[in-house]
Amino acid sequence: MAIALKSAREIKLMRAAGLVVAEVLDLMRERVAPGITTRELDRLAYELITARGGKPSFLGYQGYPASICASVNEEIVHGIPSDRVLVEGDIISIDVGVIMEGYHGDAAITLPVGQVSDEALRLIAATEGAFHAGAAAAVAGKRLGDIGAAIESYAAEHGFEVVREYTGHGVGRAMHEEPTVFNYGRPGTGMRLRPGMTLAIEPMLTAGSARTRVLPDGWTVVTADGSLAAHYEHTVLVTEDEPVLLTAPAESVV
Template sequence: MIILKSPDEIEKMREASLIVADVLDEIEKLIEPGITTEELDRFSENLIMKRGARPAFLGYLGYPKTLCTSINEQVVHGIPGPTKLKEGDIIGVDCGALLNGYFGDSARTYPVGRISDEASRLLCVTKEALFKGIKEMKEGNRLHDISAAIQNHVESAGFSVVRQFVGHGIGKKMHEPPSVPNYGTPHTGPLLEKGLVLALEPMVNAGDYNIEILDDGWTAVSKDRSLSAHFEHTVALTDQGYDILSLRM
């Protein structure tokens, strides 16, 4: 069942989401060749705790870290560790926080130094696709209007949207109904209503959309080992239209 949120609940979710936004802003300053994903993870855990929140991913279904750090062909759920970033890498960083009983969730993909033209275009298209989807989040639309907007933008650029992972509702639980695929038929799916809060998150491969899970049981990679990018925002539908809770204005 889709759980609609009150204005007060949405403000609580904004507080959690802005902690995540601040973490991702600070991580952007740290990303450079030579830093390890473990260092990024420790920094993020400390910052979340200092803000009075709890890392949402740490211990979730047994996940061992605060961040998901996914490099190059890694799609999502890469586990931080001793891996050092290299010039030309791209790294997707997914972060969540729990504050006063409510979750916030956001992700960005960053360049490490100078990256290839293809990688740069992939990041640009994926971020654009997220905002194309967000703009479809309005009363009277249906859920798959969001999905179709994302898919159309990605595929028109020659890339592919991952099918096996999707966006989701969010609130007192990190994953709530509905699931929000990044592909679909417009004018289908549940009607969008005021109070809906979604974590919208296109995951886009430069090649084929198929993925596989590595032996660690978490890390998803593109099956053809093409580059992959991931952007995510927590977004509420209010009287004023869509409201990006994980974006500090």
Template structure:
């Protein structure tokens, strides 16, 4: 018997309004955390800042306790790809930190991530950040009703691979709504076979995870933190995106971070 594909949940009316609120809060908290990053901070201090900001906005972490995850946010430094846990690690000048914020507000989830330079970073790492963030927007440009999901997914690898970078294949984006991980899966490469046709009301968490070197990764003994197989840098950017009748809507809209101007290249 053929395996039935799980249904993709379509959001309508009030549901979309609630997702807009959740997305805006997730974006605000992410921006506040990013602005606070500086050399000498511990990742635990950044996680504690997120906890305080969530309390102020009367929302809760979508990550804390999820399958046993112990942090309010995911904080991954340098070669750590995703799912890093806030702790005693001290940020140093030249590091990069990936900040992933997911919140629940009135039963609906907002999920977004960015990669933040700690002080001045080297030229190669700047190029990695710019390519990764741009690949996110290349993918978003394909979020139109009637397109296939494969067009969204394939845009990430198509952008970063010619620039010498690789996409992580073991971890992917996803649908999002009342649950943190809903259908469909959203890989950062073009999947084989027929993929769903995008419809208004679908909400996707698109999140390129791009490595400077090998695409291979492994999980540390804490059972969560994912690192690159060659210990080279990795970058991560994410938006929650609504499929509409027209242009895609960023439910976690915020200013672009990895631009030449912001990174001091102009």
């Protein structure tokens, strides 16, 4: 398995892409509200990405027709923006990828639409928490299984299931690189992590069964039982010290 360790120059380019991703997600936080369509969110994302000199990673990828993935309620990932109007009580997972000078940044958040249920709020918070638990294990010398085990353990402690069919991945010059980053696993197993690895760590949690199915559009993945799902992701740089979030906002400590 060939792993692309990134140079200082490559990390700088990925950080530039990551800053645009962060800006788009901040815009999504501002604009997600009852009454907006997912197609309008996609338009706003495309305009901001291109205004910053970037390209959407997803647009045209294996035929995908949009700049963001917009997955609502029981939709886990790869939801296609449409004329669907968001309503009070929905939750929406928005996944954004940006290419700057040939390098990708990739991140996702799940947002409430107006007032949502306590269960939805707990799911959103647990998914973000599971990401941070996994990212904390992304340190040189640890192993891939440590990341997955931390995510799975955190989810279970908070009463949620981890989706197993869809995973994180390496990211850099290509949107999907080696290795596969599972959201479950056993501590001390798998590939040893090395400085310069860049990983898209992205737990997907459900409030019910973790079983999934794909809708007839060929893209949208939903929970098989119709339960709520949430998604949270950052592009993470492995170092000898603390992991660095390359898709964090500019004002964040990274």
